[in-house]
Ligand SMILES: O=c1[nH]cnc2c1ncn2[C@H]1C[C@H](O)[C@@H](CO)O1
């Protein structure tokens with residue numbers, strides 16, 4: 563009988579993976595940030611050396627608060643104000659994901675953050691789409707097949723969500739597969755954007771909502787029951803509605819039951835949660851309990867630059883913390899592919915022709 567391949571950082575990188583929650587402006591290469599700052603005359607970077615700058619992004623994100631975690635994005639967005647910069651960042655994002663073994667990704671960003679240099683929303687979306695297609699071509703030339711869908715975010719603290727939802731629908735046939743709201747959670751409940759969510763539902767469009775990260779159950783409840791979110795960005799705080807009794811048995815409250823029963827996907831991002839204080843350490847990250855209880859858990863990066871991670875490194879950390887094997891990593895991956903915002907037939911094809919054979923070869 564064939565032997566199972568040992569789980570190492572390298573072999574996990576080779577396994578096919580699916581990424582649903584990754585921010586374009588949170589995943590730049592440090593060297594690219596420096597070069598774009600030079601080209602665009604951006605002078606506020608804290609370092610002029612790529613290694614020091616990368617370390618600075620990770621350290622300043624290690625703040626224990628979401629609001630402070632978000633401060634580093636002023637620099638990445640500061641260098642993403644031209645079409646050329648957006649094309650480059652998007653293409654490199656796809657190259658980096660493909661090199662990490664990601665076969666399908668949904669990458670998100672807020673177009674409203676890239677208008678400071680005078681760009682309009684449509685040219686911004688078109689530049690990022692061009693970059694993603696270029697990245698897919700470069701990955702193919704390097705022998706890797708990856709497909710990338712786009713999610714457009716509206717920022718919770720601004721009041722542009724309907725406009726951005728309309729933008730997402732306008733570009734739905736050009737690779738924009740959904741919508742999200744991001745930014746500071748406390749004080750900005752998802753119901754502030756009800757008109758956008760109602761519009762999206764009327765258009766049969768898909769959306770996820772960042773909820774249950776820096777704020778608890780009310781945010782999750784509103785996102786699902788008032789706004790109609792199909793997936794939850796993070797959603798970690800759903801554990802507040804689960805009690806473990808003295809015998810170790812879990813008792814789910816009504817909201818947690820609803821989320822599990824309806825198979826609502828949780829886009830979990832362990833390292834990011836530790837940095838923002840939503841979890842204390844990987845070993846006691848709620849993903850362990852939620853996976854054991856068979857919630858539809860997926861594993862994501864959030865911000866590869868600020869969190870210094872990849873999907874593979876997040877999976878490797880979970881393997882160390884919870885003793886997961888290949889069948890668990892396959893389960894996370896199939897969960898994510900089932901939860902993607904592309905056509906059912908396309909999801910099934912990637913599961914059957916890429917993910918299952920990929921893990922079968924590793925399991926042996
Ligand atoms: O984890 C997050 N929670 C809320 N907002 C976030 C998170 N990571 C990134 N963002 C914000 C900062 C980016 O500028 C914006 C769009 O990608 O989304």
Ligand SMILES: [Zn+2]
Nearest residue numbers: 585772795864
């Ligand atoms: Zn996020």
